[in-house]
Amino acid sequence: MEGTEFDEAGFFRAVAASGARAMLIGRRALIALGLPLLTGDYDFWLHIDDIALFNRAAAPFGLVPTRSPEDARVRGRYGLENDEKVDVLVGRSVPTVDGDRVVFDDIWARHQAIEVAPGVSVAVPALEDLASTKRFGARPKDAEDLRLIATLIARRGGE
Amino acid sequence: MSRYPGLSDADIAVVRTQADRDLTLVEFNAYVAAPISPDERTAHDELISWFTRRYPTPAARLAWARRAWRRWNRAATL
Numbered sequence: 001m002e003g004t005e006f007d008e009a010g011f012f013r014a015v016a017a018s019g020a021r022a023m024l025i026g027r028r029a030l031i032a033l034g035l036p037l038l039t040g041d042y043d044f045w046l047h048i049d050d051i052a053l054f055n056r057a058a059a060p061f062g063l064v065p066t067r068s069p070e071d072a073r074v075r076g077r078y079g080l081e082n083d084e085k086v087d088v089l090v091g092r093s094v095p096t097v098d099g100d101r102v103v104f105d106d107i108w109a110r111h112q113a114i115e116v117a118p119g120v121s122v123a124v125p126a127l128e129d130l131a132s133t134k135r136f137g138a139r140p141k142d143a144e145d146l147r148l149i150a151t152l153i154a155r156r157g158g159e
Numbered sequence: 160m161s162r163y164p165g166l167s168d169a170d171i172a173v174v175r176t177q178a179d180r181d182l183t184l185v186e187f188n189a190y191v192a193a194p195i196s197p198d199e200r201t202a203h204d205e206l207i208s209w210f211t212r213r214y215p216t217p218a219a220r221l222a223w224a225r226r227a228w229r230r231w232n233r234a235a236t237l
Contacts (some may be wrong), residue, residue, distance in 0.1 A: 008221060032217040036210040040228045076214045097187055114217045138181040143190040150195060151203035 006084050009117035011061050016121055018057035021104075023111055023123045025133045026087075027145065032114055035148050041085040045125075045133065046074055047104060048090045059085065083109035089136075096135035099156065107133075127153050163235065 024032070026043030046054050051069040063080035065072070068156055072078035072090050080086040093101040107129045113121040116142060131149045134142050165172060182190065195203075214220040 007223075008225065009218070028221070028224065031220050032206075034211045034220065035208050036206060036220075036223070036227075036233060038227060039224065040232075097184055116217050116221055138184070138187045139179055140182060140190075141178070143182065143187055146191045147199070148203055148207075151200060152207065153184060154200075155204065156205065 007061065009120050011058070011063075012116050012122045013084045013120045014057040014060065015054065016123075018050075018053045020050035020053035020057060021123075022050065022054055023106055023108065023125050025089075025125060025130060029130060030149065030152075032116065032122070033127065033130075035122060035145075037148075041087055041088045043089070043106060045089045045107070047108070048092055051078075051090060052105075053087075054088070056079070077099075080126060081119070094133075094136050095137040096132065097110075098135065100132075102129070102132045102136070127156065 007151050023029075023045045024042065025045050026041075027035075027037045028041035028042050030036060031037055031039070044054070051072055055069070060078050061084075062082040063084065063086060064082060065078055065080055067075065067078040072088070076094070077087065077089050079088065079148050081127040091104070093103040107125050108123075110122045110126045110129060114124050116122050124130070127149065131146060132150065133151070134146050136142075166174075210220065210223075214223050
């Protein structure tokens, strides 16, 4: 199925304009930063107090929350869906596979804004922090992505 | 009909389970911490250089991602 046309830049614009503290993470962020990876969804890490803002920004794009904000806060994640799939983390901190905890406020304080369309920016964690978020899961592709991030970090250091 | 010609639904389920499984911490750290060989580094470098040269802006790269996903889905459902 091809699905309906999704105004990605419009979505990012609406998120930025909403005031929600939301960072694009996962493979979509890595693609924006220069890694050619395949993904079909969007991953965001959102401040736990900004769920309503984020949902309001997504609503005009037909994206429907899979859980109530209260339930999402309890579970630490929810989704927004139509033909597109947006996975949203909402924990104040999230454990890594090593048992460390990555704290939203720490990552947010170091985030970078990257321009994804003229006049439209999306917040993305610093590369080292993006690597930390890749340790939230332990799938083979997370490990593979971490090796690619290491190359991206090394290249940046060599610039 | 199978989404992937030549593979049964059971085969696909096995592959999907393997790809999506969580590695143990030991497996995960061993994979991540293994030294990047010169060949692997060169392969990564060439891939990133091609991608960022061909698609020099985040916007262009994100647009590529949507096209690539559509292309992959189309091929997988033939």
